[in-house]
Amino acid sequence: MNAAGMTKAALLVGTTEVERFRLLVEAVTDYAIYMLDTNGIVTSWNAGAERIKGYKASEILGRSFANFYEEADRKAGIPQRVLAIATRDGKFQAEGWRVRKDGSRFWAFVIIDAIYDNGELIGFAKITRDLTERREAEEELRRSEELFRRLVEGVTDYAIYMLDPDGIVSNWNAGAQRIKGYGPDEIVGQHFSIFYTDDDRSRGEPARSLAIAEREGRFEAEAWRQRKDGSRFWANVVIDAIRDPSGKLVGFAKITRDITERREVQLALERTREALAHSQKIEAIGKLTGGVAHDFNNLLTVVLGSLDLLRRYLPNDDPRVTRLLDNALQGAQRGATLTQRMLAFARRQELDLRPVDLVELTRGMRDLLQRSLGPQIAIETRFPLPLDYVMADPHQLETALLNLAINARDAMPAGGILTIAARNEATVADAPLRPGRYVRLTLRDTGEGMDAETLTRATEPFFTTKGTGKGTGLGLSMVHGMVEQLGGQLILHSKPGEGTTAELWLPAVEQAAATEPSEAGIRTIAQSRALTILAVDDDALVLANTRAMLEDLGHTVVVAYSGEQALERLERTPTVDLVITDHAMPKMTGSDLAKTIMARRPGMPIILATGYAELPPAAESSVPRLSKPFRQDALAEAVANAVRTSREASP
Template sequence: MSGEGDASVRATEPPTGAALLAAADTGVVVFDADARVVWSNEAATRYLDVDAATVEGLSAAAFAERVATRLADGDAFIEAVTEGGIDGPDRALHIVEGPAERWLERRTHPIEDGEYAGGRVECYVDVSDQKHALDRLDRRERTLRAVHDVLLDRSRPLDDRLDELLGVAGRMLGAEHAAFARLGDGRVLVENVTSSLDAAVEPGHAIDTGETVAGVVAERDALVQADGATERWPGRRPVGVAGDVALDYYVGVPVAVEGEQYGVLSFAGTSPKEAGLDWELTLLDITVNSLGHEIGNSIREDRAEEQLQQARREFESLVQDVEDYAIFRLDVDGHVESWNRGAEAIKGYEREEIVGEHVRTFHTEADRETGYAEELLERARERGRALDTGWRVQADGSRIWVNAVITALRDDDGELQGFLKVTRDMTERREREQQLEHERERLEFVNRIIRHNLLNGMNVVEARANIVEGHVDDEVAPHLATIQDRVEDMTDLIETMRTFMKAIVEGEEHEPEPTPLGDVLAAEVSKANRAYDDATFEHDELPDVPVLADDLLPEVFENLLTNAVQHNDGPAARVQVETEVSDDEVVVSVLDDGPGIDESVMAHVFEKGQKGFESPGTGFGLYLVQEIVDSYGGHVEATNRAVGGAKFTVTLPRLGDGEQA
């Protein structure tokens, strides 16, 4: 070997302070300016397993090659020592050959003066204890991270995570066998096994609790650790092990779910373990708490999923029986996935014909060319749902007018799962609405003729009659009075028709609004007082509250007050107006002292034309009252008073305190 020592070098006196360094725990090797070993102490001999007398005089390269055979990475050591003793980035030396495995930290220091100036001192410090402690910390950190990742990786099934958790915890404890079993009804059911033992059983194996060490864990409801498990609990085997196996080491820990015992984690080995597993057992205890939480979550999720599936089955069963609506699911691209009886009836397709087809099948050719079906799906995807009314095509090619709603279906993470489409055939309703609109137009036409032509004619007749009045003799005067009365009746009839047409024909545009009830009542009572000199109208303080009505409300009370006077057979009618206010409504009652309502017509008093033209009024007044009040969301009723006379009660919705008339 190159660089062997010579006698002159070996005879060199030891460096100053050698006696002190010889007894140090740090290994010391001194190189002279020629990079030859001139001295080494006992610690260097002990750590590097080289004899001091043998290495003195060796070149740095020869020294490095002799030591390198004992190192895990000898080449790196040779390179560091031979290149002028440069201190590399990794100063740790792992000695794997020799009396004992060691970890050394190598440091170099130049010699700047004295006999060996230009040389260097290499120091080797035994850091095995620190290295082992760091390794333990590193293993613990990796174990802790692995446990954390397994428990919180909810993207994987719990069963797969349990298998991995058994592997991680088993390696942490140095166990050859790990299993998880569920407790119940005096039995232990193995659900997960990770083992290198030939006697291990497969998941699904069940055994009486009294035959397993897990039974001891369950009885104590606490972590159990023991060496000599086979001798300590004869006749009991660790969970997941069949037959007689001499297992000395055992750790078992109970798993609770929602405060109740659920199962046991078991770990076992064929040889006793050294002490010092406190940290590992603490982590295991923490792990089973988290595991119990995850199992509880899984049970709740399974239960919720089952309830969801049950609800879905019930919903689909219910939907299947619906015949008035086409209700069916679409996949994310718009293809039909389900089909109910209503869909068969409305669309005309059998389930086998349409499932798998695109929703554009139901659209007209024009809609298909413009991609209207895809536009509706995109609208539902972006906004949550899409509404549409229009023509659709049935299986036989005929067209129907439909109202359709498409709703986007998403999971808990917001991912689109498809669509639900609900369609209603509105063809007949559309035809009815068109007919009603036509009838409304005809009625409005007739109304304009009555209001303009007839009213203008009546105004002319009234004017001429008023001119003639005072110029006729006593024989003709009664006939003129009859003409004037009839003209007045006809004028009232035309005005009633105006109000009737506004309430009925224009009903769709008839929107109630806050209306001051007290002002309306005061005005109508005052008007009635002026119109009927012989009648008396009485009322308490009128309420200053707003009700939900409009400009037709005065017609209601004008009709009721007029009705109370005209149907009174006494010399002077007496009419009372009473009000009652509550949180939600206002009740107005009009009471008279007349003959009351004949019981034979009581049930029909609000019907159209109940009074003939030979009686005062038109016969439409009370019908109009009911129609107007109904349109406000209120109601009206007629009764006879015990003391005589009739009572008409109008109930109107009252606005809240924050709403103003």
């Protein structure tokens, strides 16, 4: 092939490549690709330009590309400025709003390249892409992020903020400022360990929490945290690790909530539950203790009565027999004292209530207390002049004070001071005690004190920290039961090394006029004549013992083992002068029996023998009682008093 043929072939090949490029450009539909002359007049148009901008080639060729701009941009000379930049820099690139043929807008990504031929500008190549959907997605994301940011910043119940990987605070919301007290300018850039207590920082808690969050992705805990002013609050804390798409740790999201009030409510609920459980436990123990004491009183009634009779029947010229009988009587009496303490704890002891002057009662006990405490312990008393009287059983109150004093003595082996004080108090509706006037009697020692566990169990029956044989564990429980039976409360305060304070809150009453006991009330009343007595008890041993003691006193005794049987005996024995009945019997109690007898035989003397204080109010006011265990002299006096009272009441 000659030179002319080769040149013609090359032109054909070149023409083919140009044509292919043109066909390629015109076939592109995702991009608007077209040419402009130096004045911005459209000189070519592809399918993508038609699809994106809406113009056909015949509609736009020969027209200025400024038609694609918004009117405001045209008036501002933006099209001319764009071409000037492309001319100067060789290229212009930007994103902005453009206008389609129908007037609708779209967000366009635009590239304009200056085209030169031998250094002379001959036009511009322009590529436009419709990014409206992407921009809308980005805008939606931006709006969502802005909304989330405002939401987080506006939350006031939670402290929500970010930490960098080292624990430095990087942002701060309104809730964080409200809960922790720091403004953003005070805390951003600071390490988050500033919120921890000194103890937590010394144990490395901040670093540990971040390490757990980094390792496990999340850390959650409840603990004390510290505000700017140094005050503490109970916080629920959540720390989440934040990672980029590659998994690299970029920081932590931290949420803190102040749940101090919720914790206090939970603790109060737990204390209430514990108090209820303790109350139920004490109530159950009280019922058991009262029942055991009642049965034990029946046995002691038999033992004491039988020993009294033996002492009368056996010759007293043998000192060994006398000594053995005395020992047996003392042992039985100690058992009776123990049952009284058990009944006091169970709030079922007999109480002789009357107005009591605590100042006089304490003054009268001072010598006894000092002898019981010993010379190493000093007694100090602090009583105000205007001190109300209290409604109490003076003998039981003396026993309670003596028990507390002995406990104080045992807590001060090296000596110390026992301070006895009192003051008038008043309670309101939300107090543990019912509203009213009280006298708070306080015994405070300077002894060893008790730890929290011992203090919690101090009033439990049979609980003692003393050695074997040195305490029954019923002293404080007796005081507790007696005070509650009076309608008051025993409160103990103690810490190891700080001594113990016992507070007896006793109901206050108006001062009563002093009365002198009558001669009949203080002397032993002898029975003037023999009586026919109906004795009733479901315990055969007690009944046999009561019968023996009454017959030894010269009375004729008819026995019955139940209330129903007693009514039958009463019908068949019209000569009965007096009825003595146990109270705690099945089916028909002694109180029920007394009501029936009083309805059938008005004026019949009746005595209720019981180890309990739980009698109906009617029986309590109208029927005399004989407390178990009783000895023969107490039985004789009860019979004589019942007959005398019945005679005085007769018209």
